[in-house]
Amino acid sequence: MNRRDACGGVPAATTPNALSCEVRKRQGAFSLNVSLDVPASGVTALFGPSGSGKTTLLRLMAGLDRPDSGRVTLGERVLADTARGVHLPIHHRGLGVVFQEARLFPHYRVRSNLTYGMPRDGRSKFDDLVALLGIQHLLDRMPGMLSGGEARRVAIGRALLTGPRLLLMDEPLTGLDGERKGELLRYLVRLTREIDIPVVYVSHDPAEITAIADHLAVLEDGQVAAYGELDALMLRLDLTQRLGGFDAATRLTGKVMAHDPHYALTDVGLADGQRLRVPMLDLSPSSPVRLRVGVRDVAIALRMPTNTSYRNGLWATVEAMMPSDHEPSAMELRLVIGTQRLRARLTRQACDELQIIPGKKVVALIRSVSFDDTLEPIN
Amino acid sequence: MLSEAEWQAIALSLKIAGTAVGWIAVPGIALAWLLARREFRGKALLDGLIHLPLVLPPVVVGYLLLLSLGRSGWLGQWLFETFGVSLPFTWQGAAVAGGVMAFPLLVRAVRLSLEAVDPKLEAAASTLGANRLRVLFTITLPLAIPGLLTGTVLAFARALSEFGATITFASNIPGATRTLPLALYTLIQTPGKENAAARLCVIAVAIAMVSLIASEWLARRARLRLQERDL
Structure with missing residues (x-):
């Protein structure tokens, strides 16, 4: 019964x-x-x-x-x-x-x-x-x-x-x-x-x-x-250490826009219109997808760089920053991209040189190859 | 090949030992499960009581049976008045004596094999919706089968070889309670029967060997079935 x-x-x-x-x-x-x-x-x-x-x-x-x-x-x-x-x-x-x-x-x-x-x-x-x-x-x-x-x-x-x-x-x-x-x-x-x-x-x-x-x-x-x-x-910087420390990551969601079979790459569009280029996804266009981005795979520039091997540059705003509680050289950053958040880890030295402060407009650089094995379809 | 008296002793022994094991199998397994899987007050006392026949002289056990189950004993009187059953000096009495003596061996063997069953498997079965009874019959007992078989055969062999308690409680009546060991004892006491005694001796050894080999074979088959193609 x-x-x-x-x-x-x-x-x-x-x-x-x-x-x-x-x-x-x-x-x-x-x-x-x-x-x-x-x-x-x-x-x-x-x-x-x-x-x-x-x-x-x-x-x-x-x-x-x-x-x-x-x-x-x-x-x-x-x-x-x-x-x-x-x-x-x-x-x-x-x-x-x-x-x-x-x-x-x-x-x-x-x-x-x-x-x-x-x-x-x-x-x-x-x-x-x-x-x-x-x-x-x-x-x-x-x-x-x-x-x-x-x-x-x-x-x-x-x-x-x-x-x-x-x-x-x-x-x-x-x-x-x-x-x-x-x-x-x-x-x-x-x-x-x-x-x-x-x-x-x-x-x-x-x-x-x-x-x-x-x-x-x-x-x-x-x-x-x-x-x-x-x-x-x-996204909580104070939990970094507990949630994996070194390998902390955030997830971005987007939609498959187009494939480039020649280079085996796929364009993923984020909600705010910016695009990411990732290794070829076996998904049809407009499928939703979630991308895992490691904090160590994100670099920061103040202008959209040219002549660089970075395939991805996303305009972002620094939302919060906090010195790492377990790595004296590192600074944990939280960026806003449209409505999504992205975390990054820089050296404190780089932060000082670039004069990064909350509210500052920056470009988040992500290597396409860093997405390897961190892609997952949603539903 | 065998004389009528020899056949009689063998058949009687098998009947008595078989009956004894039949009587104690279910209560023995139940008690073994209780001792293996439950904690309760008086567990050590119960354990001690069960093992008593193993360490007491069999004659003492036979005498205690006579005191309690004899016509004037507290249990015997009740049995006689209620069911008209009298156990002393009957083959059923011999089966009681054999059963009591074999009981600790059965409980020990079964308890060990039940304790060897991983309680984690039983817990897993409960999470799959199985109630206690279903866990017992589908997980615990099947996994303990090698031990159940060994325990049963061991108890059978013990009941078969029972002497002291049987002769004390059930006496040595040809055709009723003269089992193989008692027949052998009688022959040894009789001058000129050395050959007959030797024959019975060989028969006893043969029966014991057959039951041991059978138990080993059954247990191995059960184990193999459990670990079928488990490499």
Whole structure:
């Protein structure tokens, strides 16, 4: 019976799947005290160093542990409420959980693993999801024969086929080597755009987060240090160190304008009419696209330079600047381009020489090749 | 090849040991699961009680059975008055003695194999909507099958070889409670029966070997099935 209301065959609009938790838990010297509202759609990342309480929080949401005190609700449904002595058992919560390890059942074939928690009316979703995850050829294998990445994909499919109202993922890329990690991440990004349920994604890897998350909660010592939309948090200069420091990046959104097959380049138009030239995208004109720009890939000039190898010069206004808190030579800059924001990191010396101050008009220079591997289609 | 008395002893032994294992299998597995997966008050005491037959002299166990299950014993009296059942000096009584003696071995083997099942897999099954019973029957028990088999065969062999508790509680009645070990003991006590004793001895060794090999084979097959083509 509870199975039935747990399956998400109902349109998203009528199932308020917003997860709200306000929980406290002590574990030895560590104590977690979190109040968090996860939006009803998109990917919300729980981010923080190990020991910050991400996994503890996820386990409380899933019902794998009980909070010392507090409440967890999913839409109208109370999953746990210590004040009223409510603790809905894991199997009645209707949440999908993907663990760090795949945790496939070794005595069932892949197919039976996938259908283990599938309600009878889940059949129709089976083929689509299996195709989306690229695991058709694995269905008749035993889990022991799968590679790490394949096993994770099966585990993700298995969780989704239960028709959950929310998907919890606990560092699903942990322990995979670089190439497998990138591959699975691409599957995940595609998947999270396809499914209409909210996802809570635990990770300590900033690159993973910027690729997949819409919202971000930064955890530190068992508390939420910052919470908001990913793009907004990534623009906060004071969070630079926490959000990846050296590799910090911002995302620009635009539309594919035209392709240049001869040089294998694509023009992307930004909302304010300026254009970016990036390596050829396999997308049709006017497709929306999101570009990840590393703070170290942006240079600043005061005039549009000529005779330069930089393919991209965007007129921008300096909005804010702040000396780096971990690199004494560096200055963090936030620029405004139309309605979008772009971050850059310069040496303090360059800032002084160019007399950069907030409000100043500058040109942000971005090398086209720096976009390599940081392009992603939207939807 | 075998004499009628020998056949009788073998058949009786197999019947008694089989019945004993049949009686203790489900409670043994249940208790093993309780000890492996749950924390509760008095767990150490329960554990101790279960293991008692392993360390007590079998004669003591037989005597305790006689005291409690005998016609005048507290449990025996109730059994007789309620169901008209009397256990001492019957083959069912011998099965009780064998079962009690084999119980700790069964619980130990099953508990070890249940503890070896990764609780993370059980948690994963719960997140997929499985209730406790479904987790038990689809994850825990199937993964513990090698241990369940080993435990059962071990218990069977122990019940088969039971002597002290059986002779104390069920006596040594030909055709009723004279199992193979008791028959052998009787032959040893009888002058001029050395050859017959030697024959029974060989039979006992053969039965023990067959059950050990069978258990090993079954357990290996189960393990292979679990890790099919797992390279």
